[in-house]
Amino acid sequence: MKTRQILSRLLRYLRRSLPLLILALLLAAVSVILQILVPKRIGDAIDTIVGPGDVAFDALWGFLRTAGIFVLISAVSSWLMTLLLNRVSFRTVRDIRNDAINHITRLPLSYLDSRSNGEIVSRVITDVDQVADGLLLGFAQFFTGILTILGTLTLMFLTNVKIALVVMLLTPLSLFVARFIASRTFRLFREQSLARSAQTSLIDELVGQQKVVQAYSYESRAAESFDACDEKLCDCALKATFFSSLTNPCTRFVNSTVYAACTLVGSFAVISGGLSVGMLTTMLAYAGQYAKPFNEISGVVTELQNALACAARIFELLDEPLPAVQEEGPELPDSLRGDIEFSHVAFSYVRERPLITDMNISVRAGSRIAIVGPTGCGKTTLINLLMRFYEIDGGTVTFDGLPLSDIPKSYLRRNIGMVLQDTWLSDGTIRDNIAMGKPDATDDEIKTAAKAAHAHSFIRRLPDGYDTVLGEHGGGLSAGQRQLLCIARVMLCLPPILILDEATSSIDTRTEWKIQDAFQLMMKGRTSFIVAHRLSTIKNADLILVMKDGNVIEQGTHDTLMSGDTFYRSLYLAGSQT
């Protein structure tokens, strides 16, 4: 993305805040100009103090009063400017983030699945903050800095050309010094960050798995390897910290030399006439402050570049194309019956690698479909297509005879209940989690669902019962308990179609057995897809889909499949050997 494009995108966010932004810049200008004029007035005031009995009090008063008013106005406007900039910056951050979530909740899963969550989080959080800090606050700093430099220079030239030249020519020296040091320390910082990330990954492992470390009495050896790693980091950190900290003393030295040169030139000018002592004081005050905005600006430039890079990353996410919004189809019944047809369906995750080439499945409402096959055979893909997490590349899929194009995704998903192998729970309470599909469910409904899923007894024993707050990873609950909650979630609002993906893999046999009753009840009259390992489930299925390498290679009932020399038969025989 080109810089200009990025900026114009940003401007679009700023459009609403433009009046505020302009006002802020005006205030900044006022504040800076008055700040520059203050030393001038003070210099004038000092000129009225010549010696004993020779003080022009009236003039002194006048100068001091003007200076006082300047100080007050400048302070107030700089405060207001910060308030306005804050407002614009925080608001923009919020708007960009809201746009991001709007986009993320609509992006196809193919995009989200192919990127790490951390990467997206870092774009929406860190990068957005960088843009606000770098572009808005950085820009404000840049603006005031330039204004200060120009204003100061103008006043200096008006007061005394020689001193002004000395300051103007010598001050950039401090910039060069700062640059020089920065370029030398860059390498040291990179070494430091390498050492730091090596350590972080060690910490992630050894502290993240602290329990295992302890189980193997590995603590002292862990500490040894940590110490070795830490010493390396300390070594790099010392070098990077020390060398980079040379910048300030060195620029300060350059500045104090400039100050001395000004004193020399200025004093000679006073002696030869044409410059008053008060003016010299003003010039020295300017010389002291002149270098500061330079240092700030050079910092801001890198920050601006960084902010642009961050903005590009965010816009890249926001520009990711969304699936077309589905047009209003025909009037749909309250819920689907559950007839499903796949005919000549083709699908692939990566265009170059076809996965499903010609899938044909016909499922009658209310039947039970067992999906079997070795790991990686495409069971998850089938679910992705049923739920329409991914779009098919060819062929047709119909529900109750309706083509997918007539069924809005939200309607489709409302009609399918899903218990995945990956037991994801939202942060929030257990109640919230069970009521996910039906936020207005009553306590009784929730309890009934939990009881049906055999989750009630363990929930009751938790410190806060149904109000127990779950952490980000469903913290505190075992894999089995999490799975029971996921089942309860579906139990609460039973849709006509069910997908149960190894739904009981983390549940012990006894609980699983108990749940079977509930499942039987749940599946009655519903079209159910079960990724099953239990023989009884498979045997009782109305249709068994045998999958391999993405495709359904065999389908039929247990008996028909066992009657021939089938892949199913070999799977079955391998599984039943003791």
Add this chain to the structure above:
Amino acid sequence: MRKLLRYMDGYRLRAVAAPLFKFFEAVMELLVPLIVASIIDTGIAQGDHGYIVRRVLLMVLFGVAGLAFAVTAQYFSAKVAVSFTGRIRRALFKHLGTLSYTEIDTIGTDTLITRLTGDMNQIQNGVNLTLRLLMRSPFIVLGATVMAYTVDHRAALVFAGLIPILAIVIFAIMLISIPLYRRVQERLDRVVGALRRNLAGVRVLRAFNKEAAERKDFGERTDELEHEQRTVGGVSALLNPLTYCLVNLAILLLVYTGALRVEAGILTQGAVIALYNYMSQILVELVKLANLIINITRAVACGNRVQSIFEIAPSVVSPEDAIPVDADGFADASLENAPVVSFRDVSLRYAKASSEMLSHISCDIFPGEYVGVIGGTGSGKTSLVQLIPRFYDITDGSLTVFGHNVGEYDLDSLRHAVRVVPQKAVLFAGTIRSNLLFGNPNATDEELWFALEKSCAADFVRALPEGLDAPVSKGGSNFSGGQRQRLTIARAFVTDARILILDDSGSALDYATEQKLRRALREERDRTVLYVSQRAGALTGCDRILVLEDGELVGNGTHDELLSTCPVYREIAAASGLAVAEGGAV
């Protein structure tokens, strides 16, 4: 934070030297206005060019000296900050190793990782800044006041009046804004939480059509964040304008006072300018000081968080007169009939839990036995076996291991003797060898291969070009789930542990492999084996099976005994299809 300061030992001299050299640098700077005053009052007044040149050279000389002092100070402060933080980090890491499972559960490993990484960087930064800059600014502020006093004690009153007011303003703003910043951070965490939820739970959220609700929730959270940011931004935006205002008004007052003193013939014009310069120096330093205090408070907050981790004493520790497991030769044949593990009315309640995880468990396990532990989800199987190596302390009753109360042992020695293979297969970055040597660094290659053989991992390890030295990435991500599991089991076999506990470790294995594993376990007659599983089929071949239900021991006997006496077991077995005499499929 205070208690962390002992890690400064040995660096105290340098920690003092750094600000001291900063002080020298400040003195050099503070002398400059005096030189300028003398140039004005003497050099300019008398038109003495030579005098002015000499004085200006003196200024440059002071600048050079200041640079030398500053560089020394920067080195010392960097050295102290880095070494100090390194020591804390290493000590903290060691401390984490001593924490028991209870503390790890309550604090959470994510928090511990942040303490060791982000917080440490903040501390290092804070110490470094404190040593090299926080000291410099007060020196200049106080120094300027002292210098002003030497110039004119009446004018110095302006300084004396201004500094406390400035200090109050700065600290008031800081004190108000720090808790506000914390709230901003909390709000930001909530935004991140909502975002993560939308990424990690995308399938479920979409399946339940929660997109719109999620967008609304996220919008509310960003609104809250914006609100807090504006509040704190409004407060901290006061800092610079207010200090600027105060200092400049003081300068005006100073010039006026100076004018009166000059009129009375007490001060010179040069002296007034010197006073003015001192006041200007105060402003520059105060602005720096203000910005620095933010960094430093942050560092102190991190320091306090780190200290609070140090203050957490491990709840499970070796007693003072700890005995090693082998102290009285329990392994002797003479004691063969004494139980290796004996639970007597044992109860366990986890910290903060409302009810007991285990209640009144009593049973014995004898040397060389192969014991199965079975029960439903959350029935307390894992809790039970974790008591034996004392990962948790029992709340009630008594637990004897190798003839002694489990609390009497030296923890290291106990955990060497009792080895647990956790449910989750965890490998560490390194090589297969380094992972296998995890629990027993002295094992020979022969022993490693033997262990791999027993855990059915030898074949695929042999197929790797590097064999035992094949690299393992972080988390073992370059191996499949089943391979990882087999390697973690192999790791457990590389041990001379007397008791080996497999906590549902076989569940990720395919049927044939698990069966081979069980056969290997059955042959481990020189040690006691506990095999925890959810599936009755996995426990065929066990000498004895313990059945847990809701934290209680409801069955203890052989498969056949339990079938006739224990209804819970009967149900479990029936569910696995084992009640049928001929065993059968899957």
